[in-house]
Amino acid sequence: MDTLIQIRRELHQIPELGFKEFKTQKYLLDKISQFPQEHLSVTTWKTGIVVKIEGSNPSKTIGWRSDIDGLPIVEETGLPFSSTHEGNMHACGHDCHMTIALGLVEALANTQPIQNVIVYFQPAEEGPGGAEPMVNWLRAERPDLLPTEMYALHVAPEYPVGTVATRAGLLFANTSELFIDLKGLGGHAAYPHKTRDMTVAAANLILQLQTIVSRNVNPMDSAVVTVGKLTSGTVQNIIAENARLEGTIRTLNAEAMADVKKRIEAICSGIEASFECEIHIDYGAMYYEVNNDAEAAKKLLDFAQEFEGATAYECPAAMTGEDFGYFLKGIPGAMFWTGANCEYGLHHAKINPDEELLAFNTKFVEQFIRSVS
Numbered sequence: 001m002d003t004l005i006q007i008r009r010e011l012h013q014i015p016e017l018g019f020k021e022f023k024t025q026k027y028l029l030d031k032i033s034q035f036p037q038e039h040l041s042v043t044t045w046k047t048g049i050v051v052k053i054e055g056s057n058p059s060k061t062i063g064w065r066s067d068i069d070g071l072p073i074v075e076e077t078g079l080p081f082s083s084t085h086e087g088n089m090h091a092c093g094h095d096c097h098m099t100i101a102l103g104l105v106e107a108l109a110n111t112q113p114i115q116n117v118i119v120y121f122q123p124a125e126e127g128p129g130g131a132e133p134m135v136n137w138l139r140a141e142r143p144d145l146l147p148t149e150m151y152a153l154h155v156a157p158e159y160p161v162g163t164v165a166t167r168a169g170l171l172f173a174n175t176s177e178l179f180i181d182l183k184g185l186g187g188h189a190a191y192p193h194k195t196r197d198m199t200v201a202a203a204n205l206i207l208q209l210q211t212i213v214s215r216n217v218n219p220m221d222s223a224v225v226t227v228g229k230l231t232s233g234t235v236q237n238i239i240a241e242n243a244r245l246e247g248t249i250r251t252l253n254a255e256a257m258a259d260v261k262k263r264i265e266a267i268c269s270g271i272e273a274s275f276e277c278e279i280h281i282d283y284g285a286m287y288y289e290v291n292n293d294a295e296a297a298k299k300l301l302d303f304a305q306e307f308e309g310a311t312a313y314e315c316p317a318a319m320t321g322e323d324f325g326y327f328l329k330g331i332p333g334a335m336f337w338t339g340a341n342c343e344y345g346l347h348h349a350k351i352n353p354d355e356e357l358l359a360f361n362t363k364f365v366e367q368f369i370r371s372v373s
């Protein structure tokens, strides 16, 4: 079997959640230790890894970032190399991202680049967010490991393999997680008048939250308020004392995020009054938008236009979130979507990226990084 495919399948079997990527880190360190070490220096940070490849005549330092965490999803692909970590799955392509980054390190370790290159294996992209604390650590303690220019990719199920899709400016949205706890008064199902039913309160709250995008956000603007999980109650004949909503907010800028949060808080106050309950809101992790440097995005698209097997596509922005945005806040660079040609979308229990993307991207990324001057 092709080595890249084997690596991807081995990583696919051991998905771990944010900041718990212990086996993943060990696996990556083991692979990196098998490459020629002459120009490499390897540093760990929490469950992440930073690999610096010394250039032969450097005038700059190019960064490449891969995320390494999985999601709390029960895999339903039926693949022979399915997750062995019950309840966790690489359903966002990070197994592919890591394989490509390892391929890049191997290629550069074998043939020294002219520029310095730093490859970041970053934990916790799906939550609670590893990029912001990693960047803070680099700034405070290891400024020598900060790049002058920075790139990353993300698999895109909807595009054929070979598609390199990006744009200047905003590529991914500002995000904020959303956790809302409701507390009322439980009791016997036959005596609703003696209770404060949090299943009914939560149902009303979800419907009212949907009016933020339809009735508060300017139709010429965009936002998302998604409730991905609702839990309430204990059994069928007890009225629920507690309910919890888990969701995410997406906006195109930071001001719109503040406006959406104000509306959520106002709606929650209304629910508290009408259902005689207490509500607690927690915004969890927030991700800064991915804002591509225009020159860096152009470099990627121009390179893709000339690269055999690639299709360069200037794509629209998406409401996806990516904490790579924290790297790009202070370092010019760009992220791109790479075609993964699969039926199911990101975060789906049946997602199965086309493994052809591994060889294509390992070559594309290596040659692109070598071309940056």
Ligand SMILES: CC(=O)N[C@@H](CCC[C@H](N)C(=O)O)C(=O)O
Residues within 6 Å of the ligand: 092, 125, 126, 127, 154, 175, 176, 177, 247, 248, 249, 285, 287, 319, 320, 321, 322, 346
């Ligand atoms: C590429 C991708 O799917 N990213 C995730 C990032 C999650 C951010 C955070 N946990 C949240 O839910 O707001 C995404 O869901 O877009």
